[in-house]
Amino acid sequence: MSRAVSFREAATLVAKREFGQRIRERSFFISLLITLGIIAVVVLLPRFSDFGSDSYDVALVGDSSSLEEAVSRQASIADDEVSVRLVPDVAEAEQAVRDGDIDAYVDGDTVVVDQSLDESLRAVLENAYSQVEGARALESAGIDPAEVTAALTSATLQTVTLDPDADEREARGAIAFFGTIVLFGQLITYSMWVAMGVVEEKSSRVVEVILATIPARALLAGKIIGIGLLGLVQLALIGGLGLVLASALGAVELSGPMIMPVVTALAWFVLGFAAYASLSAAAAARISRQEDLQNVTTPVNTLMMVSYFGAFYVFINQDSPVAGVLSIVPPFSALIMPLRMARGDAAGWEVGLAVGLMLALIAVLVVLGARVYEGAVLRMGAKVSLKDAWAARRRVSS
């Protein structure tokens, strides 16, 4: 029959319930699908915009087949898509530019555009023009045009990259930045679930039945662990499916360095959630109705919002000293350090210090949060002041 239940067993049972109940809720899958949808859009958007920016229509006025040839050659070197057609009449070309049918037309030594000439199109046209004009000048000086063309086309610069990982680092930074957005969403959502779960137990009074059986701290620990695990599982699914999706769409290449930011984000989720969930649970234990939830969780959410905007700041100003500080000071580090780690900006000692400080903060918050929770969770009715919750241990009004 029944036997003694240890703290760990009680917390495990609670955690299993939290996990099992919530994973069956439709909202879990809906939020997963929405997040994946957002990832798909973010991955696909730049590709759509690429098509717009790098393809041009150009008209050449008069007989300029040599220029046409040069433009095509330069376009292929610049990796742009430039379609060229020959137009006999200037007025017709001008009308086409005005109507937006073409981006530009070249008449002799003049390029005509409607508003502005795109830099990369300008480079293509200028190179082509100077090549053609140069060849004509050399030709008139008596040099064989074929030799001139051969000499000019073979003269291209070799590129030597001193920082060959830059592209990859950028990609990892982008993944990490997007990861920060998702991480923020997960932290705020799942901390809220903890808070709502605590209030649900109070408002339905089931907490009294449960706490007649197991210690308050076991209930609290189980709840945070169960909900946190669910958040971790969802985050891993988002990270995994997101990477697969992004690589399937050709945005990133699936490799160790690309997977690392996701793993880092998972680890920081665990740390950040432990801190924020302890705060949320303690805040929520003070009230008895869901309507009051906004009121008590605002400070916690504000803290998360500040971290979030901090992450934006750090993404833009990677080298500022503020970035270094924010990435180390908890609880901001939970959102900001993964960003710097992914870009490879954070030194080993910085990461170690950030983790150490975060763990220390978690230890403090768990102790404080558990005490407030224990002091407040059985007090029904009006909001329990922090002072009362701190002082009272099971001093419950009926």
Place this chain on the structure above:
Amino acid sequence: MLELDRLSRRYGDVVALDDLSFTVRPGQMYGFVGTNGAGKTTAMRIVLGVLEPDSGEVRWNGTPLDQAIRREFGYMPEERGLYPKMQVHEHLVYLARLHGVSGITAAKAASELLEALALSERASDRIESLSLGNQQRVQLAAALVHDPTVMVLDEPFSGLDPMGVDSMAAVLRARVDAGAAVVFSSHQLELVERLCDAVGIIRAGRLVADGTVDELRGTAAHRYRLEVGAPPGWTASLAAAVPGLSLVEDGDHTALVELPPSADDQTLLDAARALGPVRQFTPVRPTLAELFRSVVAEPAASPDGSEKAEAA
């Protein structure tokens, strides 16, 4: 046995419990009655450790209660509380497992309880989809699913239809007959009288009566219905002849009279016969409701016999 020993608890200036003591034995169904705000819920919450007393303690078989002992307790709080979105059967299993019951045993116990409470068809429904009456049955099942040796039930019968009361009473009776100790609070005094082996009446945080219903009757004033073939006015002569007698109802030929607990009813009979032929002489057994009213209506410091403390 479960002993509440001199429990006191105040909320600010309000005294909720004042030296409350009573005992519930295994195999006993103990009815805990009192007016609203008398302290029943406070006492029960203290027993379950949801609330701490200012002074006094609760013991089970001589040992002060702790979490391990309370694991064997079942509790049905006044404010019903279950997870609204959990399924009935799974919820019961969850609570049993928190009490340390193995999964298989818990599943079996939950099914049996639902069967006994006529809720088998609702086993996989969510709690929130049940009617209030059915939720209350589930709440009782939640208090019993781990086969507790002590059950503390706050108003378990309130709001139930007669069939619900019967099925719940039958379930409780079976547990008591198997050796469990049950203490429940209720305002349905007929029900308490019918079901309980012992009753405690609490007023303003103090126990003012404790014992079997018969014992409580023994301590209360005795009432007799008399019919005497004498001219009107005989009751006044009777009152004069019997010391301590008071008239409750006064008719032409019949009267309801009350004697103090110590008085001899044969003296009353002799006095009545001296006035005329006695056609009726019936001891009137007070109901628990009447006992309750008389006990609760007394002034707080009344030093009458109703503070008899021993439950047999």
